Amino acid sequence: MGNKISGKDFIKLGFPKNNAINIALGQIQRYRKREKKESILNEAKEVLLEPEKFVGHGIWGKVAEGLTKPVEVRLQELKKTRSPFSIFGENEIDEQAKLQLYDALKLPISVKGALMPDAHSGYGLPIGGVLATDNAVIPYGVGVDIGCRMSLSVFDLPASFLKGKSHQLIQILQEHTKFGMKEVHRNKADHEIFERSIFNEIPILKNLKSKAYQQLGTSGGGNHFVEFGIIKLTEVKPEWNLQPGEYLAVLSHSGSRGLGANIAKHYTYLAGKQCPLPKQVQHLAWLDLNTHDGQEYWLAMNLAGDYAKACHDDIHRRLAKAIGKRVVFTIENHHNFAWKEMVDGFERIVHRKGATPASEGVLGIIPGSMTADGFIVEGLGNELSINSASHGAGRKLSRAKCKSTITKSFMNAQLKDAGIELIGGSVDEAPFAYKNIKTVMNLQTELVKVLGTFTPKIVRMDK
Incomplete structure (x- = not known):
């Protein structure tokens, strides 16, 4: 008996001659190829005899599904007409972003869409796109950086605290924040998230756990940042225990x-394998939430979202400790995620790819650029926007365009004029690359109410 498992071995066990065998071989090749053939085949026999016992199992769950309720793979046809949609700030949005939304609205699973005023084209859904679907989740509708989010921590320290302390705060950011692919903290913090059983139950998560532990409390590249600045509160919530005024705050953006x-x-x-689509929408392949892979993605996505929060919590904890002051309150929100929400009376999967949740009373942060204020907002619960708002100012120049048209000296002059200290950063994140945040905010007054502003002062980004 050779050690390599073949389809014939499964046929001998009594497996039907269908895709269940291919699924089993794929799962074994991906996750169990170093184990003994005999023990794997013994397990496979158990799955064949009682597949219902293995529903949801990390490795055999997909095989059990193939035996009891196989996923039908067929080319999906687009609808002739679009699902209803709304666009906010249409004149500020490039045509390609609109076309991407129009294509997404023709998916058979789509029920409603919206485009925020900071929108621009991306892969799959446009950045700033919101799409509600019927019991299906689109991985590229969530985005590559699952759970990319904002977190704002406010200290009971007056804005004047910054005066004369910029050198000290620059040093704190340099020592206590890490960016990009290689930087990690020497002294690792532990976190309850690594105790979750899901890390061991889903094979891909088990393989990623060590890397996640290494990267806890770090930020990505691109437009991710950690910055000290001044928050100006024009309205306050009783639970904040602060009066209207100006205070020191830390704002972070990462996933x-x-x-x-x-x-x-x-x-x-x-x-993509389960949901073949016409070429122009192939990035919008979805997973039915009634399938093994759909359920598994949903669990993994939510874990990634919680992990993103854990990273921000660790960043803010380190900075508060370095300053020697306690955080009074924190406002935070995802803007790359999918949620189960009620839309027009039905539970839907709401994808926000670069969009801020803005249900009535929900708080969030909409950043500007390095030289422009961000805004602390409270959602107004506008159903036309699917309870969403912009996630920032939005790009007006692509990264490639920035590198070919903006010089480092021009960017530095902009920063100097605005009184911004920058650590790291590159020209593709120059303030000039972004739309005017005030214009964007004026285009969504029916989506959010502004409670205050955040003015960046010392910005740390990837090199």
């Missing part, structure tokens, strides 16, 4: 690092 990126890659591949 789920390598954990989220690998989850996105894995399940996008699986979605």
Whole structure:
């Protein structure tokens, strides 16, 4: 008996001659190829005899599904007409972004869509796109950086605290924040998230756990940042225990690092295999939430979102400790995620790819650029926007365009004029690359109410 398992071995066990065998071989090749053939085949026999016992199992769950309720793979046809949609700030949005939304609205699973005023084209859904679907999740509708989010911590320290302390705060950011692919903290913090059983139950997560532990409390590259600045509160909530005024605050923007990126890659591949689509919308392949892979992605996506929060919590904890002051309150929100929400009376899967949740009373942060204020907002619950708002100012120049048209000296002059200290950063994140945040905010007064502003002063980004 050779050690390599073949389809014939499964046929001998009594497996039907269908795709269940291919699924089993794929799962074994991916996750069990170093184990003994005999023990794997013994387990496979158990799955064949009682597949219902293995529903949801990390490795055999997909095989059990293939035996009891196989996923039907067929070319999906687009609808002739679009699902209803709304666009906010249409004149500020490039045509390609609109076309991407129009294509997404023709998916058979789509029920409603919206485009925020900071929108621009991306892969799959446009950045700033919101899409509600019927019991299906689109990995690329969530995005590669699952759980990319904002977090704002406010200290009971007056804005004047910054005066004369910029050198000290620059040093704190340099020592206590880490960016990009290689930087990690020497002194690792532990976190309850690594105790969750799901890390061991889903094979891809088990393989990513060590990397996630290494990267806890770090930020990505690109437009991710950690910055000290001044928050100006014009309205306050009783639970904040602060009066209207100006205070020191820390604002961070980052996501789920390598954990989220690998989850996105894995399940996008699986979605593409199960849901063939015309070429122009192939990035919008979805997973039915009634399938094994759909359920598994949902669990993995939520873990990645919680991990992204854990990273921000660790960043803010380190900075508060370095300053020697306690955080009074924190406002935070995802803007790359999918939620189960009620839309027009039905539970739907709401994808926000670069969009801020803005249900009535929900708080969030909409950043500007390095030289422009961000805004602390409270959602107004506008159903036309599917309870969403912009996630920032939005790009007006692509990264490639920035590198070919903006010089470092021009960017530095902009920063100097605005009184901004920058650590790291590159020309593709120059303030000039972004739309005017005030214009964007004026285009969504029916979506959010402004409670205050955040003015960046010392900005740390990837090199």
